[in-house]
Amino acid sequence: MITKIKKHIPVILLLSPGFILLLTFVHIPVVKTIYMSFFSTPKGRKPSKFKGIENYEHMFSDPIFWKVMSNNIVYAISTIPSSIIIAIIMAQWVNSKLPGRPLLRFAYFLPVVLPLIAVGNIWLFFFLPGFGLIDQVGSLFGFQNTNILGNPDQVLWGIIAVSIWKESGFYMIFFLAALQGIPREMKEAAIIEGANSWQMFYKITLPMITPTLLFVSVNAVITAFTRIEHLFTMTGGGPNYNSALLLYYIYENGFEFWDTAYAITLSVLLIILLSIIGIGQIFLLDRKVHYQ
Amino acid sequence: MYSFYKNINIIGAWLLGFLWLLPLLYAIWASIHPIEYQVKFDLFAPLTLYNFENAWSQAPFARYMFNTFIYVTMTTSCQFILCSLTAFAFARYEFPFKNILFGLVLIQLMINPEIILIENYKTIKFLNLIDTIPAISLPYIASAFGIFVLRQAFKTVPKELDDSARIDGAGALRILWHVYIPLSIPTFLAYGLVSISYHWNNYLWPLIITNSEETRILNVGLAIFSMEESGIEWATISAGTLMVTAPLIIAFIIFQRQFVESFATSGIK
């Protein structure tokens, strides 16, 4: 037994600093959070009471929960594939010898460094009816009275557009790295064999970037459920929750309504959801990565 | 035919680039013209530096800049050390429950710090660190993303190099330091930049955990320009945004070649 532990002493030493921090700032808070989801919200000196699964029952019968959940699914299904496809196209462009490549690379990557909390205001201006940028440009072509953020049927699409803008450049970097890792001989061989550019992409590029694709999609799923800063400046989740996402609803319940019990219950759902998708994807990805 | 496709590509690439640059171009426009031109585009509008002066004077941004620098450097360097150790164990050692432990690490990837804000606040209070720069960093140091990408990079280090170092009697830390880290520098650079961009733009946690001028970071200072009750002043917001992000933008312009190359040769793919 002791020799067995002894054998693992280096591992224990290597892992302990990281795990102490993870335990303190992730695992214990998460366990506490899950535990607290079975209690009512404490108020002042009124302690919380055990409520069993009442919070969960409340969640599943809450129409707003279903609304933000379906918004979030639409949001994820729209932003993830489009930002990944745009990212791959961007990476292809930046990897080929187009004029002004450094500036293009800079343009695509720019959204990553701009703080969304401030840029949200600039996007807000673009979307404003009448004198917003879209309407100013639109008036040259005869349409000028859009009110995308003020229309319940369109507002989510405005938010989706900003999100695609924000994320694509970040993913592009990963794809660019993958593209540059493709051995030149492979491409040359394909060209000699007379492959056209679509065949090149399908037969060579795509298989070579598959691990990246998986890694990026894990990131994209997490982002689709956890990045909400633009909602604060642009719509506040409105009109009438039409642009609210799950984490926004959690934030609203937790830090505006201070209904922590309900916020925590919603968080537990989000944690479970992301853990299943995320860990599943990563183990899948792990198996597919080839090592020298 | 070939050049036709090429032209289409050039046009497409630049159209997209222009679209992606628009918010920055607008921010530049709004910040260098008087406020009455913030939503009017007139080629002959007069130029001014007033918006920058105005934005700069609304909060002690020089101090915030210094704090942000300390916070970002501290966070990133601690992440490097800690994630290297953890990643090394996962990359090169066999031990019981390895997959489960790795899964426990990855949980951090899914948990937005906002979700567990109150618990983290209590922990920081227990450690008596409220309103300090280390308090902003601490919850982020054991980064699952960092551990994951470094583990990938370490896995690509040839086993023979490791074995020969071991035969020479080198300990785990020395092997890590002399073999693994030098071979993974690109990954460190790439991860470092991602981490810096993230922390430079972090908002809610730094807002909650800091109270004073000596600990506030730039992005929290930016909030001073978003007026809930009165109107939005795009000119001031734009000037503030440009001021706050200028260091990052300049760093990216200077280092973008190295950055992209380091990504290309790093294990992140």
Place this chain on the structure above:
Amino acid sequence: MNIIKLLIISLTVVITSLSVRAIDLEFYFPVAVGGGAAQAIEKFAEDYTKLNPDVNVKAVFTGSYTDTDTKFLTACKSGTAPATSVMIAVTIFKYIDEECVMAWDDILTQDEIDNWIGGFYPAFMANGQVDGKTYGIPFQRSTPVLYYNKDAFRAAGLDPENPPKTWDEQLEVAKKLTIKDSDGNVSQYGIRIPSAGFPYWLFSAIVYGNGGKIMNDNGTETYINSPEAIEALEKLVALSTTEGVMRPGILEWGSTPQAFFEGQTAMMWTTTGNLTNVRNNAPFDWGVAFIPGIKQFGAPVGGGNFYLSIDTTEEEQQATKDFVKWITEPKQSVAWTKATGYVAPRAETWESDEMKEFLKEFPYPAVARDQLEYAGPEFSTYEQPKTVSIFNRALEAAVAGEKDPKTALLEAHAEIDKILKDYR
């Protein structure tokens, strides 16, 4: 000689600073309007510390109202709340419920209750008192007013010195001010009553103007299902539907002044917190008037109050009281109004020479003060942000055309009632 003098002075300074231990007085403040709000507060803190070396006022800028609320409650729940904090007035029931704030009465003498508390406008005290006890000292207070473009009035053949006084007049004027181009595109709307974010605030002005009420004083019941409220919402929705004098859809709050400056709308309803903004940026001649009502004048008050943390020592309480008393004195209050456009909350401030001097060059803040006579409290109940949110979403649904006004309000009322019945 000089050196000796210097030595003596510095020695005195050292001795005083050693003997008097300064109290640290931390306070949180949000910034909700443009202009020089943050600088003004920093200067107050600095000036006060200079005048009172035994107190070290530490003003902490805490972002928006919501951010401040989050930060204050997080700190309160962990026992690190600041001595005092400026927070939105109507969240009062929540702070009491969470046992984070105490009544100022507990640390005031009878004389102070009579003369100091008694000196604030009753309209502003309405959201600061519960069960006869004062929890909020008015500080950054505002009220909505009608802003109108006098040049546009002249262009439409209207008298710029005679703004609309009733809802019907307002509608009539708005029709004349709405300009369409040959394609039928509207280039200038008559009026803009923003509906994004917190529509309940301006909406309650219409309800008050219709002779209605929105809630009871104890914050345990709302009247948003009343005929007055329903009629008010129908009239609001009609502006952008049947009447066509307001842009359809949800209208953003923060860009409303800009829409006014750009001539997109000839009139707007917004807070007096925009007076400085409009003064600096409107490229035309403009005026301010009372909010036109359906039956009478009426408007809610709004803005933030000083709250006293429950978690304070007696020493801190006294220091806080002295500081808050000082900052509400006429001199500071006028400086604050000048910097921000907030309505000075005490009658004596308006009597002061500084204020009279200021009004001579810029008379509009007085319109807001005069409107206080007709003002009612801002919507405020237990479980505040939640009830307000339900109310807001109902209004948004009606304005955006998702629900008809009556259904929206009745549903919201039922939902709020379910929450509030525990408090009755």
